[in-house]
Amino acid sequence: MKRITKAAVIGLAMATTAVPLAAQAQNRGDRQERRDDRRDYRQDRRDDRRDFRDERRDDRRDWRQGQYDNRRDYRQDRRDDRRDFRDERRDDRRDYRNDRRWDRNNRDWWRGRSDFRDYRGARSGYWYAPGHGYDRVEPRYYGYRWQRGGYLPPAYRGYYVSDPYFYGLRPAPRGYRYVHAGNDILMIAVASGLIASVLNDVY
Numbered sequence: 232m233k234r235i236t237k238a239a240v241i242g243l244a245m246a247t248t249a250v251p252l253a254a255q256a257q258n259r260g261d262r263q264e265r266r267d268d269r270r271d272y273r274q275d276r277r278d279d280r281r282d283f284r285d286e287r288r289d290d291r292r293d294w295r296q297g298q299y300d301n302r303r304d305y306r307q308d309r310r311d312d313r314r315d316f317r318d319e320r321r322d323d324r325r326d327y328r329n330d331r332r333w334d335r336n337n338r339d340w341w342r343g344r345s346d347f348r349d350y351r352g353a354r355s356g357y358w359y360a361p362g363h364g365y366d367r368v369e370p371r372y373y374g375y376r377w378q379r380g381g382y383l384p385p386a387y388r389g390y391y392v393s394d395p396y397f398y399g400l401r402p403a404p405r406g407y408r409y410v411h412a413g414n415d416i417l418m419i420a421v422a423s424g425l426i427a428s429v430l431n432d433v434y
Contacts, residue, residue, distance in 0.1 A: 332397060332399060333397055333398045333399060333433070335432075335433075340434075341361075341434055344361070346361035346362035346393065346394075347361055349364055349365075353414075355373070356368065356370065356373055357373075358372075358373075358387075358390075358411070358412070358413050360390035360411035361392075361393075361411065362393050363390050363411070366390075368387070368413075372384075372387070372412075372413070373413070374413070375412075375413065376431075377412055377413075377415055377417055377426060377429050377431075378426065378429065379426055379427065379428060379429055380425070380426060381425075381426045382423070382424045382425055382426065383410065383412060383417060383419050383424040383426060384424070385424060387410070387412055388410060388419060388421075388424055389410070390410050390411040390412070391408055391409065391410055391411075392408075392409035392410060392411060392416055395409045395416075398416060398430060398433065400416070400418075400430070403418055406420060406421055406422065407419065407420055407421065407427060408421050411433075414431070414432050414433055414434055415429055415430060415431050415432070415433060416429075416430040416433055417429055417430075
């Protein structure tokens with residue numbers, strides 16, 4: 232009986248000791264597992280942040296490259312547009328020079344021009360100025376032959392030529408204008424009316 236009791240006591244003691252030891256071991260294992268989980272979690276977060284930074288860096292690099300490409304394309308497009316515009320203007324001027332020039336040998340050159348829409352031929356005692364219409368003049372100036380170095384009276388200096396190039400005229404210098412005077416075109420000094428050149432019998 233004593234032997235059984237002793238064995239039971241020893242077994243009970245061992246069982247009592249083993250359970251806390253097992254629990255303690257279990258707790259230690261749990262703590263280690265939690266530490267491992269936290270370590271893995273932190274490592275995962277570090278990896279995620281690193282990946283995020285790498286992606287942002289790549290995105291910024293791509294964005295900057297895209298911006299640079301856009302600016303380069305924009306500059307190239309503007310250069311192309313300016314080149315095309317210059318070419319078109321050059322072609323327009325060439326066509327204009329070829330197609331829209333006054334021809335002294337063509338008696339009907341004025342037909343179809345908007346500034347001659349009310350022209351009905353010469354009228355005694357009147358001047359016709361394209362774009363201005365008929366205007367009565369003093370008898371002494373009707374059919375008058377203007378000469379270089381003379382002066383155009385102030386009353387007749389306002390009939391400006393709207394398109395000198397059409398008549399094959401070079402641009403007037405600063406302070407000078409082309410004006411219609413009867414059938415002639417005069418280049419005059421705006422301030423004084425001094426006649427610098429004469430193109431006779433335009434129409």
